[in-house]
Amino acid sequence: MTASPDDRSRDRAVDASAVDDPAPHPHATEAEVEAALKDTKLAQVLYHDWEAETYDEKWSISYDERCIDYARGRFDAVAGDQPLPYERALELGCGTGFFLLNLMQGGVAKTGSVTDLSPGMVKVALRNAENLGLPVDGRVADAETIPYEDDTFDLVVGHAVLHHIPDVEQSLREVLRVLKPGGRFVFAGEPTTVGNFYARWLGRLTWEATTRITRLPALADWRRPQAELDESSRAAALEAVVDLHTFDPTDLEKIAESAGAVEVHAETEEFAAALLGWPVRTFEAAVPEGKLGWGWARFAFGAWKNLSWVDENVLKHVVPRGLFYNVMITGVKPGK
Template sequence: MTSNEPTPVDARGEDPAPRPHATAEEVAAAFEDTKLAQVLYHDWEAETYDEKWSISYDERCVSYARGRFEAIAGEDQPLPYERALELGCGTGFFLLNLMQAGVARTGSVTDLSPGMVKVALRNAENLGLDVDGRVADAERIPYDDNTFDLVVGHAVLHHIPDVEQSLREVLRVLKPGGRFVFAGEPTTVGNLYARRLGQLTWYATTNITKLSALQAWRRPQSELDESSRAAALEAVVDLHTFEPRKLERTARNAGAVDVKARTEEFAAALFGWPVRTFEAAVPADKLSLQWRLFAYQAWQKLSWLDETVMRRVVPRGFFYNAMITGVKPAPGNTAG
């Protein structure tokens, strides 16, 4: 059995071109069409996404990606997986850094956004990694059955309208015994406090920097307006939050076995979201190397606190990030 073809191509039979800036009319239409919103928003963000989220392809993010993978899948995996797929790849952050960490040998990337696929493939080429890519809907993955040994994704499930259908597709393209690992998904409680902290930080920063003494710390109004339009689309593209137990049930309903969800970042999220929002609200040249080191090292220390102390006293649903893993059963094995 072969899956459906990749979603829509242009008249030349090629993947559609990215649209880096949406018009007001397109933004209005996106409120009625979830998948159009996904394309517009992520094409808009593609060229600046790595900078916005401090994504890199050096030891810092290689270690982070490998750490997320091992935290949910365990440290005894048979590495490297021969062929891996990243679903909703964005700029390729998760898969490319996992490949550099030795988790996978070759890779494929898919995303509904042509802009994101373009940047992910460019990043892979710059890193010398063996990666192909397609513009595709996560609910109709354009690869044959039993193609991949590993499927991964980071901050993607909450963008997909039908998560269970997407996981069925993930299991279809996995080989029997193949594993999926998804990380960076917002929990229901975590999303509430993260968004509120972000909104308060944005309001405070953009208003305080109106003062004449702090004008140099204010981004140009055109950039702030564009960020506001992007934020409006963000409210449309973020479709789900997750409760760990329900996320596990969804994966089992899709047919996965050995399913496990885990959460992380509580104190780190309470610190991290205001920091990220502040960084988005001020000119980039105001953020010195010392500031970036401070923010990263503080996040590391708070993540350590979360793992060593907070995990013992805070319910797992209160942490911000959810991760989930599962396995495609071998024929005749349907145990959960």
């Protein structure tokens, strides 16, 4: 006998409450990395577990006004005309909770749930939520089989997650299933095809230049310990496996519509800001922790913010949207 959709939905709900989540696994062996090169979902777990405890620092993520404004800015860019707050929101591929937790602090949602394939990321996201005093629960979960009942959430969000999912259309079908009729999804931080090309090359060139020049004796104190560089190289090998997609904005809109969404709309951002941002982030990751100091952080954020203003107010009107680095997309579950 074939299970009905309602039966499958109940099964997911039982599984979500009854199964203990696996423990984080932050240090992959060479053998595990080798196996993960042929198994993208294993690679997702190993790579993101490896990054979980340092991810916020690596990407300058915070849960204060700076990142609250950033998260609200991404949300408002594609869904800013909606009445707020949403009652219950889900973050898919939550990472450390950056997007949902800052959106909740920004008044977008009252309560939240976080899911990620990486146990390490879910652990950090829930810890961040607890530290902020936010009402959030979480599950280790595959984005292609979300472990919640139909019509559960008013809003589903994600940041830099769709490009990690093997079957994006299937995942969006699941998103629409767990949304209530009339519920909305907002995904941001996804790489465009052209943007990913130039960002990758800028990152590789910066990493190579920094690690080479810091071999000079006079710059030895700017070089990270070799063991850390080796571990970063192993993580980079996994990164090539976990980043599965880039998106043309129009094609991403078509995928969302094919999954069943209505009122679908995509926006892009970061062109000049990305040309600066990727070398800056890579340089920060290549030198010892704490070496650059607060002055550097102020410079990097200020420059990114200024170039983002140029992108939004000048370049957006003359540069084709497919050339920008990030794409954001929203859509609605029909039926309300």
